[in-house]
């Protein structure tokens with residue numbers, strides 16, 4: 001995959017990603033355009049998926065080998081990445097989705113619009129892009145040599161769905177579960193966590 005294509009997003013949301021330098025510099029918008037899908041909505045989804053794939057590079061999963069990445073978008077358009085982080089005692093392990101949420105909330109964010117999630121076991125052989133996951137990648141490796149597709153549609157666990165419920169409107173928050181930037185499914189949080197218990201119940 002080619003990197004560092006220059007791009008300019010037209011329209012009222014053209015500064016949508018101003019909080020994320022990484023996206024502007026490294027996402028390959030030409031690939032999106034070559035597929036004939038140039039709407040802002042489509043670019044947003046693919047950008048988030050691409051960020052999640054890069055986040056997955058940092059996955060610390062020596063016990064399960066199940067690597068997960070997530071990218072969470074705030075209402076203002078900033079993107080927070082997260083990966084799963086395992087632990088020898090198993091219990092303290094944390095999911096990629098919650099890593100992204102906790103990073104964002106700890107930086108003062110409270111309003112979110114969407115999260116992209118990618119997960120699957122590490123490739124046993126080089127992917128189509130010729131990349132093999134590195135155990136502890138440098139930032140350059142994570143952003144430029146990452147696996148661009150995964151084996152599973154990795155839907156979020158119940159605990160992460162409940163954490164999303166704390167901060168997100170179930171009817172509008174979108175959960176994008178992807179295998180690649182071209183193969184993904186979109187659900188609302190309400191779809192994934194019906195009849196939920198949230199902050200309103202305690203008011």
Ligand SMILES: [Zn+2]
Pocket residue numbers: 095096097098156157158159160161
């Ligand atoms: Zn989870």
